[in-house]
Amino acid sequence: IVPSNNYVYSVHHEGRTYIVCLENKTCTCKRFQLDEIPCSHAWAVLKKKHLDVGPYCSDMYKPSNLLDTYKIRITPLPDQNEWNVPGYINDDIVRPPKYKKLPGRPSKKYRDKAYIELYGKKSKNSCSTCGFKGHNRRSCRNGPRIV
Known part of the structure; x- marks a missing residue:
């Protein structure tokens, strides 16, 4: 400071x-x-x-304001049958979600799919010794490339 x-x-x-x-x-x-x-x-x-x-x-x-918050009387709601709900709200149909979340840990297949959608597929390694893709210089089994 x-x-x-x-x-x-x-x-x-x-x-x-x-x-x-x-x-x-x-x-x-x-x-x-x-x-x-x-x-x-x-x-x-x-x-x-x-x-x-x-x-x-x-x-x-401050505590005094916290107490003031609850000074106002809150009137309880009447029975649900007595509610006055506008028609346009009663006409709305609320459907459940399309997908159901299964219990437990998600499978790796779906986690990888979401990752690929977000970040795209990873490019494969290319070997600096032979030039082929799919491995690196340390795990190379091919000979050096001829230029």
């Missing part, structure tokens, strides 16, 4: 450098902004400066 000024720090973590600004509550990893709680880099800066983490967390994580 290297300070730039009172609020901006550069944190070196796993070979990368992250810039943490405590004043704006930002970090270049973007977790501080997205989650609105200090990311691991900001946490390290706060611990080094012996600062409380509370002011750097969003109000939505």
Whole structure:
């Protein structure tokens, strides 16, 4: 952790450098902004400066707001026969999936097929000694090629 000024720090973590600004509550990893709680880099800066983490967390994580979430009464649904469902939703037919996933480990044949579809077939090795495909120089049984 290297300070730039009172609020901006550069944190070196796993070979990368992250810039943490405590004043704006930002970090270049973007977790501080997205989650609105200090990311691991900001946490390290706060611990080094012996600062409380509370002011750097969003109000939505505070216990009072959690309790406020459940203040609203939730009315239970009536019996399913009494539901008022629009006709266009009742007309939709939801079919099960076309393929059934079998229990257990998938066979190698299907795993290889999916791999080939994604990455294409691998090209065969060519031997630098004889020039034929399908093996390499170490396992070559042919003589050297004549040029």
